[in-house]
Each structure stands twice: as structure tokens, then as C-alpha cells.
Amino acid sequence: MFNPIIFNGDVCTGCNKCVDVCLMEILEANPEKGKPPIVKYPDECAYDGACWMQCPQREQGAIKIVPPLPMRVSILRGEQP
Amino acid sequence: MNPGIEVVQVDTDVLIIGGGLAGCMAAIKASEYGVKVTIAEKANTLSSGCAGTGVDHAWAYIPMIHEQMGWTLEDLIEDHTQLIARGFINKDLLRLVARENYDRMLDLEKFGIKIRYEDSKIPGKFRIVYQFHTMPSSFNFDGHDLKIKLTREAKRRGVDIINRVMIVALLHAGGQVAGALGVGTNNGKIYSFRAKAIVMSTGRANRLTPNKTGIWGNHRIPVNETGDGRAMAFRAGIPVINMEFLSSGYYSIGNYELNLGSPRNTVQPAAAVTGATGEPIVPRTQFYDWPNLGKEKVDATLNRQKMLSGGQNARPHYAQLYRQGQGPFYLDLTGGTEEEIKYIEWSIGNEGKGSLFLDYLKNQEGFDFRRDKLEWLPNSREMAGTAASGLVVNNELETEVRGLFGAGDEIGGVPWTGAPGAFTMGWRAGEKAAKEARTQQNHLPVDDESLAALREHCSGILNNRSGLHWREVEIAAQNIVDYYAGEVRAEKTIQRGLERLEDLKKNTSFKAENPHELMRCLEVQSIIDNAEMILNASLARRESRRAPFGFFRADFPEQNDKEWLAFLALKKKEGEIEISRIPVR
Numbered sequence: 001m002f003n004p005i006i007f008n009g010d011v012c013t014g015c016n017k018c019v020d021v022c023l024m025e026i027l028e029a030n031p032e033k034g035k036p037p038i039v040k041y042p043d044e045c046a047y048d049g050a051c052w053m054q055c056p057q058r059e060q061g062a063i064k065i066v067p068p069l070p071m072r073v074s075i076l077r078g079e080q081p
Numbered sequence: 082m083n084p085g086i087e088v089v090q091v092d093t094d095v096l097i098i099g100g101g102l103a104g105c106m107a108a109i110k111a112s113e114y115g116v117k118v119t120i121a122e123k124a125n126t127l128s129s130g131c132a133g134t135g136v137d138h139a140w141a142y143i144p145m146i147h148e149q150m151g152w153t154l155e156d157l158i159e160d161h162t163q164l165i166a167r168g169f170i171n172k173d174l175l176r177l178v179a180r181e182n183y184d185r186m187l188d189l190e191k192f193g194i195k196i197r198y199e200d201s202k203i204p205g206k207f208r209i210v211y212q213f214h215t216m217p218s219s220f221n222f223d224g225h226d227l228k229i230k231l232t233r234e235a236k237r238r239g240v241d242i243i244n245r246v247m248i249v250a251l252l253h254a255g256g257q258v259a260g261a262l263g264v265g266t267n268n269g270k271i272y273s274f275r276a277k278a279i280v281m282s283t284g285r286a287n288r289l290t291p292n293k294t295g296i297w298g299n300h301r302i303p304v305n306e307t308g309d310g311r312a313m314a315f316r317a318g319i320p321v322i323n324m325e326f327l328s329s330g331y332y333s334i335g336n337y338e339l340n341l342g343s344p345r346n347t348v349q350p351a352a353a354v355t356g357a358t359g360e361p362i363v364p365r366t367q368f369y370d371w372p373n374l375g376k377e378k379v380d381a382t383l384n385r386q387k388m389l390s391g392g393q394n395a396r397p398h399y400a401q402l403y404r405q406g407q408g409p410f411y412l413d414l415t416g417g418t419e420e421e422i423k424y425i426e427w428s429i430g431n432e433g434k435g436s437l438f439l440d441y442l443k444n445q446e447g448f449d450f451r452r453d454k455l456e457w458l459p460n461s462r463e464m465a466g467t468a469a470s471g472l473v474v475n476n477e478l479e480t481e482v483r484g485l486f487g488a489g490d491e492i493g494g495v496p497w498t499g500a501p502g503a504f505t506m507g508w509r510a511g512e513k514a515a516k517e518a519r520t521q522q523n524h525l526p527v528d529d530e531s532l533a534a535l536r537e538h539c540s541g542i543l544n545n546r547s548g549l550h551w552r553e554v555e556i557a558a559q560n561i562v563d564y565y566a567g568e569v570r571a572e573k574t575i576q577r578g579l580e581r582l583e584d585l586k587k588n589t590s591f592k593a594e595n596p597h598e599l600m601r602c603l604e605v606q607s608i609i610d611n612a613e614m615i616l617n618a619s620l621a622r623r624e625s626r627r628a629p630f631g632f633f634r635a636d637f638p639e640q641n642d643k644e645w646l647a648f649l650a651l652k653k654k655e656g657e658i659e660i661s662r663i664p665v666r
Binding site: 020040043045047049059067071077079 | 125127128129133134202225226229245266267294295296297298299300303305334336337338376412415433435436437440441442446447448452453454455456458494597600601
């Protein structure tokens with residue numbers, strides 16, 4: 001139902017570090033070497049961010065975690081100071 | 082026996098079940114005694130446990146600072162006993178944590194964790210903030226990669242780490258621990274461990290009630306912590322306490338289910354929580370007046386009295402305020418100085434889901450603490466640190482089974498030991514287990530009967546065509562706990578809950594397509610066992626014990642210290658549950 005983890009195939013090197021560290025074991029290495037992992041059980045994501053934290057290509061934008069709509073924070077926006 | 086499931090035999094001296102903070106500390110310490118140490122971890126020690134993606138605070142008695150205040154170790158112990166536990170606490174274990182955590186923080190520093198800061202005006206160059214006690218007692222530190230560093234240290238010392246193995250059975254014979262059985266969560270193999278000593282450090286129990294946002298994985302504490310440790314202990318006839326204290330959910334950034342990991346449940350300094358009128362419900366907190374450290378000695382007794390009478394340091398009852406029309410609530414940092422906001426962002430970024438949260442706030446929501454406020458919403462119910470549920474251990478962390486030790490959040494009796502409890506108890510349990518292992522010449526034989534039973538159970542689930550998906554059973558079990566062990570409990574409703582749980586067990590036959598789903602089925606089995614403990618303990622405690630435990634029996638509305646100032650222990654014996662009271666001293 002959800003799409004919690006989005007990989008950027010142009011940046012991700014397919015190192016599978018995220019597959020190793022995933023708390024919930026929801027990722028699977030791509031059978032095609034060098035390609036981003038497959039999110040096999042997206043509905044079991046814990047949103048703890050271990051994959052994101054330990055991604056060597058994080059700064060380059062290889063991985064993005066997107067909280068589903070009911071998880072998005074409720075913000076009372078203030079005026080620009 | 083299904084010949085299809087391969088059995089991996091592992092013999093070790095010290096087996097550590099669960100490689101979170103307590104488990105890693107236990108392994109590191111045990112390795113100093115020339116014994117073989119093995120960690121069995123359900124996920125990966127690089128990211129598992131409550132501090133899997135970081136912890137930024139840990140309380141301790143810090144002699145070089147607290148002595149200058151005139152605040153003694155006994156004062157910290159009294160603060161914790163009265164303010165946090167209202168006297169309902171195992172004080173000997175609390176003393177162990179209070180006395181030793183400063184040394185453990187210095188050990189963490191040796192393992193590469195940054196705990197000192199050049200810009201700090203505090204002795205030791207530490208960053209110290211208020212949390213549970215009348216005086217600032219919690220280190221703030223760079224703990225975002227703590228688990229990576231502890232894993233590295235454990236490996237450097239020769240600890241064998243077996244990731245992706247879920248332990249489900251604890252084996253003992255003749256009052257002596259023998260080993261444990263587990264299931265490979267991605268290879269489907271069965272792991273048969275023989276060990277001369279075992280440390281149970283499996284952490285808290287989660288996923289016991291439906292989750293608030295409807296997003297399954299969205300819980301404040303790790304969602305793969307399904308109370309496996311206490312469930313396997315219970316099944317093995319080892320006593321467990323405090324299971325009745327499953328609490329209502331707190332308020333925080335509820336839709337994201339995180340507490341921002343912060344002392345006093347907001348973020349300090351500078352944060353306030355405001356209500357409908359904009360007036361603060363939790364006022365802004367301030368840094369301690371460090372430049373004047375030591376100028377005036379504190380009167381700890383008076384400070385405690387003030388806090389207890391003023392209701393300070395207690396979380397406001399947001400649900401009640403909400404019912405009175407005082408919501409919505411907002412976390413408000415807009416009045417903070419640049420220095421304060423930078424500090425807060427640093428601290429959030431080191432704790433739990435915090436670094437991901439900050440990134441999400443900034444890059445997906447365009448949020449700025451200087452300008453915007455975050456709504457404070459209810460969290461899911463949980464077996465919180467307050468409950469302090471878990472194994473019964475003595476001052477030396479020994480259970481009633483020789484060679485079996487408990488550590489961290491898996492032991493019962495000390496509310497909110499959290500990371501300090503994991504560091505100190507893990508360390509001590511590791512030492513004790515290693516010394517115990519050295520006294521044992523040989524392993525006890527493999528329990529062939531239990532091994533065959535587990536193989537049969539697992540192949541039954543994997544070959545079941547008509548059984549239920551784990552999710553279906555989980556939802557049913559959670560609904561039972563939520564309704565029958567809810568905010569108000571009473572004999573008849575709890576009994577009805579137990580009847581329905583029995584029905585659920587009768588109607589449940591799990592099916593799994595692969596080892597991953599098999600793991601989830603075994604987790605749901607843990608949830609069902611935890612539910613059984615929660616309902617039985619709720620039924621047996623014939624009193625109410627509200628602050629801070631939130632335990633209310635409509636048929637016994639008063640607190641009854643004469644009879645019930647006691648931990649309630651559940652122990653399975655020949656299929657029946659034996660209930661006993663362990664007096665709180």
C-alpha cells in the first residue's frame with residue numbers, strides 16, 4: 001500500500017548496505033548487480049531510518065524516506081521572521 | 082521430523098540474546114574474561130534496539146559535578162525513587178545503575194563516542210541537562226552512531242555476532258541454563274545454541290495494541306521488539322513481573338511517534354508546549370546556571386517535596402486536558418535563541434529517528450523551528466519504561482535459573498532505566514555471565530525434544546496452505562489487549578478478555594510463505610504470550626496504582642500499599658500460571 005523508500009537509480013550504487021541494516025528486513029538485494037534494492041515488504045517499514053542513515057550515497061540523494069500521509073506532521077506555520 | 086529444515090549447531094560459552102545497547106555492552110565486557118562470546122540478534126546489531134538509530138541522553142551520577150552542588154548519590158536515588166517511581170522500584174538495581182553509569186559513559190568514550198565539547202562551560206566539558214531528577218543529571222552526547230561503534234568494538238574483541246536469528250526458546254535443565262533455539266529470519270534454518278551462560282537483553286515489548294496512526298510500523302520504540310524475551314522466559318517457566326502496567330499512549334509528535342528523544346519530554350532548552358489559548362502547558366525549560374555551579378549547596382529533600390507537590394516533572398495529562406477542550410497542543414520553540422535552536426537540532430539529530438525526522442521536516446515540509454510549531458498528538462499505547470516489566474533478577478542480575486542473567490529493558494522493577502540501565506546492567510551481566518561460564522566444564526546436552534518440536538512447528542507454518550496470515554492474528558490479539566486491558570479494567574472484563582484470547586489461540590493456525598513471514602508469525606506468537614501475561618497480571622492486581630503506572634481497576638479504585646506494594650510475578654508451571662508477590666522494599 002505504501003511507498004516508504006524511494007531509491008534514485010542514477011545515484012545508488014547497489015552496495016546493499018541498507019539491505020544489511022534494515023531493522024524490519026523489508027529490503028532485498030536487486031538480482032541485477034549495481035541496481036537499487038527492491039522494497040519487498042513496504043508495509044512493514046518502521047521509518048527508523050537505519051537504511052537512510054547508513055547509506056554511503058545519502059548526501060548525493062540515493063535514498064529518500066517518505067512518511068505516508070497519516071504520519072506526516074501537523075504544522076502550525078508561522079510568519080517568516 | 083521435516084528433513085527440509087537445516088539445523089545449525091552453535092556452541093559458545095556466553096550467549097547474548099539480543100544485541101541492543103545492553104547486549105553489546107554485555108558482549109564487550111564478557112570478552113575480557115577469555116571466553117567465547119556470541120550475540121544472537123534478530124535484526125542487525127548495527128541498527129537494532131531502542132538506540133538502533135541513536136540515543137542522545139543518559140542519566141548518571143557524575144561525582145565531579147554533583148558533589149559541587151552538594152547533591153549526593155543518595156539524593157539521585159531518592160529523586161528517582163520518589164519522582165519517577167513513587168516508591169515502587171527495586172532500589173538495589175537502581176543503585177547499580179546510578180552508581181556505575183558515569184564509568185560506563187567514560188567507557189563509551191573509549192569506544193569512540195564523543196561526550197565532550199570544546200564550547201562547554203560544564204566541568205569535564207560535558208553537556209548535561211535536566212531529565213528525571215531535581216538536578217541536571219543527563220549527559221547529552223553524540224550517540225547517533227553508537228550501535229555502529231559498539232558493534233565495531235565487540236567485533237574487535239572477537240565477539241561472534243550472528244545477525245538475523247530470532248531466538249524463540251530458552252533451554253534449561255535441573256535449574257541450570259543449557260542454551261536456546263532460534264530461527265534464521267532470512268534463511269529459515271534452525272539455530273541450536275548450547276551455552277554455559279546466557280544474558281537476556283531482548284528489550285521492551287511493543288506492538289501490543291493497535292497503532293494510533295494506522296501505519297503499522299509507526300511506533301515510538303522499535304516495532305520489531307515484540308516482547309520475545311519475556312515471552313520465551315514465560316514459556317520456559319521463568320518469572321516475569323509488572324506486565325499489568327501497559328500504559329495509555331503519551332503525547333508527542335504523535336503522528337511521527339517520536340519523543341524527539343528529549344529529556345522532560347519536550348526539548349530543552351527553549352521548548353514549550355502550548356494549548357488552545359497559546360498559554361504554556363509545559364513551560365520553557367532553561368539550562369542550569371552552570372557559571373554559578375558550587376556557589377550554593379542544594380537542599381535535595383526540599384526540592385523533591387516542591388516537585389512532588391507542584392506536580393512538576395510529571396507529564397501533563399494531555400488526554401484529560403483535551404477532553405476539557407484545552408487542545409490542540411503545540412510544541413513551540415519559536416522563542417528560542419539561535420544558540421538554543423542549534424543545540425536542540427543537534428540533540429534531536431542524535432536520538433532515535435531524530436536525524437531522519439529533521440531531514441524530513443526540512444526537506445519535505447519546509448519546517449523551521451524558529452517560525453513554525455509542531456502539533457503535539459497522542460502516541461500509541463505502549464509497555465513504556467514506566468512499566469519496568471520483565472524478568473525477575475537479583476542484585477547481581479541473576480534469574481532463578483543458574484547461568485541465566487537479565488539486562489537492560491528486559492529486566493523488571495526499575496522504571497526508566499533506559500540507556501543507563503542498558504549500559505550498566507549489560508556490563509555487569511556480561512561480567513557475571515563470563516565468570517559463570519568459566520566455572521562450567523561442559524555444555525549440557527542438546528534438548529532433542531525441544532529441537533524436534535521447533536522444527537515441526539516451523540515446517541507446519543511453512544507448509545500450511547489454509548492457515549492465517551500473521552497480520553490477521555496480530556490485529557485480533559491487539560484488539561483484545563486494547564479493549565480488555567484498557568484505561569479502565571475490571572474483573573469481569575479482564576476475564577472476558579482471557580476467554581477471547583483462548584478462542585483466538587484455538588482459532589489460530591499460522592501460515593508463512595517464507596522465513597521472513599515465519600519470523601512475523603513467531604513475533605505474533607510473542608504478542609499473544611505477552612497479552613496473556615498482561616491480562617493475567619491485570620486480573621491479579623486487586624488495587625489501582627495510578628501515577629505513574631496508569632493502572633486503574635474500576636472494582637478496586639484505591640491504591641492499597643498494605644497488600645500491593647509488591648511486584649506481581651507470573652510464572653508458568655505445568656500449564657498453569659502461578660502468581661506471587663515480591664514485596665517492594
